[in-house]
Amino acid sequence: MSIFDKYAAFLERYQMAEMMPKNPLGMRFDEILTPTRARVDGREIILAGTNNYLGLTFDEDAKAAAAEAIAHHGTGTTGSRMANGSYAEHQDLEAEIADWLGMKSCIVFTTGYQTNLAAIGTLAGRDDLILIDADSHASIYDACRMSDAKMVRFKHNRPDDLDQKLERLLPETKGSALVVVEGLYSMFGDIAPLGEFAAVCEKHGAYFFVDEAHSVGVYGEEGRGVADMQGVLDKVDFFSGTFSKSLASVGGFCTSRHAEFDRIRSIMRPYTFTASASPATIASTRVTLAKLREGEGLRQNLWARAEQLHAGLSEMGFTLCAEPSPIVAVRRSSDLETVMGWQQLMQAGVYVNLAVPPATPKGACLLRLSLSAAHTEDDIDAILGAFAQLAEQGAVAVAAE
Incomplete structure (x- = not known):
């Protein structure tokens, strides 16, 4: 018996993917040219699945700051901040993030995934209760497994279901209740009713944790996310985010209004x-954070392109999973149809994300696009042209769940 036998179904799927013209499970880019262009097999393609929401990955100031940090501090920290100490820049970035969000404390982490793992997994202990949205990111689920707390799921974006579960479970809970939701959900591109969730948490005395990984930089004044846009940022106890999307780097952070x-x-x-994160990572993130706060023009262009794409796909009859947002998810009817659609888009020079079970909520099969402020109107027209070829094959509409 092989240690890999338990993964037989996945390995069979991967072997099939390897036989296709392009392997969607092992995509290779020969060169990234710009925030919206890459070279694959000597051909330039449009990137429409990178989460590079503000298009800052090639920002000249950020690149210069990273290069200067390497020159002054070297390429790595070679250890954790607990063992090797903090660079001044780590603490400066934490102070800048806390100031930006109006919070009392902030901790910077090496990855966004690690952020939720550390924060949620530590905040909730043996006698506590964690209630999470059913569509939560893998990092949230894994954080719950790491903690000793009891974990309960509530229906996606349903404050009423959360209210009922808190009403039933709190009397038998010895410790505290921690409610975890996301601002913008990464697969379907739908946002949470954070105001309603905040009211339920306040009613029951539960702590409110919001993961704004995909919404930072995109929503709210100075890009402070959905909680700020909905006017409840001051009701959020813990606010996590990532550097790897709008901030065009690698890392994460969690802030709190609790010292x-x-x-x-x-x-x-x-x-x-x-x-801890490398000096170059911290330096470039500090630059992009400043640009994010001042980036109203970037946000306006991002939203214009999102609405253009959403309207164009809707007119063709494609089934979309949510209202316009920087994430546009196109529902397909099966794994095979999704993979073949992804292949055809690649042949047309457009890269999107292939999203199929078990990585998707409710077993959905998706062609997922994420837009950038660096995309132009002509870029979106080209993407729509590639989808028009799919539409010509028929069966564009899929019943939404």
């Missing part, structure tokens, strides 16, 4: 036992 949050960093195992 005690900063003091528990030393007992967060993913923080304590992971090497």
